[in-house]
Amino acid sequence: MATPQEPEPDWVRVRASGKINLALRVGGVHASGYHPLATVFQSVSLFDEVSVRWAEPNRFTVSVVGEQADQVPCDDRNLAVKAARLLAQHYGPARLGADIVIRKTIPVAGGMAGGSADAAGALLACSVLWDLDTAPDELRTFGAALGADVPFQLMGGTALGTGRGDELMPVLSRGSYHWVLALSEHELSTPAVFGRFDELNPDAPDELDLPTEVMNALVAGDAAALGAALVNDLAPAATELRPGLARILQAGAELGALGSIVSGAGPTCAFLAANEAAAVDLSVQLSSQGLCRAVRRVTGPVPGARLITA
Ligand SMILES: C[C@](O)(CO)[C@H](O)COP(=O)(O)OP(=O)(O)OC[C@H]1O[C@@H](n2ccc(N)nc2=O)[C@H](O)[C@@H]1O
Numbered sequence: 001m002a003t004p005q006e007p008e009p010d011w012v013r014v015r016a017s018g019k020i021n022l023a024l025r026v027g028g029v030h031a032s033g034y035h036p037l038a039t040v041f042q043s044v045s046l047f048d049e050v051s052v053r054w055a056e057p058n059r060f061t062v063s064v065v066g067e068q069a070d071q072v073p074c075d076d077r078n079l080a081v082k083a084a085r086l087l088a089q090h091y092g093p094a095r096l097g098a099d100i101v102i103r104k105t106i107p108v109a110g111g112m113a114g115g116s117a118d119a120a121g122a123l124l125a126c127s128v129l130w131d132l133d134t135a136p137d138e139l140r141t142f143g144a145a146l147g148a149d150v151p152f153q154l155m156g157g158t159a160l161g162t163g164r165g166d167e168l169m170p171v172l173s174r175g176s177y178h179w180v181l182a183l184s185e186h187e188l189s190t191p192a193v194f195g196r197f198d199e200l201n202p203d204a205p206d207e208l209d210l211p212t213e214v215m216n217a218l219v220a221g222d223a224a225a226l227g228a229a230l231v232n233d234l235a236p237a238a239t240e241l242r243p244g245l246a247r248i249l250q251a252g253a254e255l256g257a258l259g260s261i262v263s264g265a266g267p268t269c270a271f272l273a274a275n276e277a278a279a280v281d282l283s284v285q286l287s288s289q290g291l292c293r294a295v296r297r298v299t300g301p302v303p304g305a306r307l308i309t310a
């Protein structure tokens with residue numbers, strides 16, 4: 001195994017995808033402050049890149065480039081640094097260190113689990129850099145300690161998430177779906193959205209039904225049925241905190257989207273298009289309305305955090 005005295009010449013690079021929730025059912029808050037979820041995640045083709053190289057023992061640095069880089073903390077608050085430190089603590093705090101570079105494309109505090117993607121990327125990249133031979137399910141356990149979305153950001157594809165959203169089962173999904181994303185000018189705090197959810201839903205249940213309509217549409221590869229089944233219990237709370245979201249969702253529906261949804265805790269909105277041509281059309285028309293910071297076309301499902309080998 002390489003040591004800090006004999007540094008690897010190359011960076012280890014990982015590509016980590018953003019996610020949307022095709023269904024997000026939320027139950028009543030637990031004493032832990034977390035909510036039980038029944039969610040269907042899908043990874044989409046908006047990617048951050050996380051690169052790591054050896055640094056001296058117990059030294060962890062991070063720099064961030066790309067979209068909204070100035071909104072990401074470049075110190076121990078960065079989720080990628082937390083991920084690297086967690087692995088190092090477990091496998092050799094006196095031996096391990098890393099310099100981390102993040103190239104951001106996933107919107108910051110946008111409801112697409114960008115920080116969790118970077119944490120997943122750092123876990124995978126550091127485990128390879130440090131030659132730790134960590135099994136995928138062990139990495140997922142480290143991920144769950146960092147945040148509820150991190151295990152899915154390691155796994156990717158399409159999956160059912162229960163518990164805090166970190167207990168995962170792959171979901172059979174036929175075909176590829178064309179999404180148009182409306183990225184917001186402003187961030188939205190996930191705890192604030194869950195907090196508003198609690199105020200709006202004092203009687204939210206403990207037990208949640210599984211989102212079978214969404215799962216059936218995915219098995220059938222039926223985009224129209226999927227569009228009709230999209231559901232997000234956090235949408236009313238997110239829309240109250242960011243009233244502009246209602247107009248964006250309405251615009252997508254008027255422009256012919258098969259379905260419109262707030263992604264996770266928002267404020268990114270996702271619109272399902274029937275095919276690539278419809279997605280191009282929808283994205284051009286949505287851009288011209290000037291309701292959001294930017295519009296992106298993506299497809300899903302794609303893999304989660306994966307090594308870049310080229
Ligand atoms: C909204 C989603 O993105 C949907 O996938 C996730 O539930 C959020 O996952 P996340 O950002 O990785 O969540 P964490 O970083 O673990 O927690 C941030 C905060 O979100 C809230 N939170 C998160 C997950 C969950 N099941 N219940 C919660 O109430 C809590 O207030 C928590 O303090």
Ligand SMILES: Nc1ncnc2c1ncn2[C@@H]1O[C@H](COP(=O)(O)OP(=O)(O)OP(=O)(O)O)[C@@H](O)[C@H]1O
Pocket residue numbers: 071072073077078079080102107108109110111112113114115116118119149187188190264265266
């Ligand atoms: N590597 C990172 N990338 C982005 N934000 C980070 C990172 N590390 C820490 N943060 C902090 O985490 C906050 C939430 O960022 P993130 O982009 O993960 O939100 P999100 O996509 O809405 O999360 P989720 O969908 O998991 O709730 C940011 O405001 C930022 O201060």
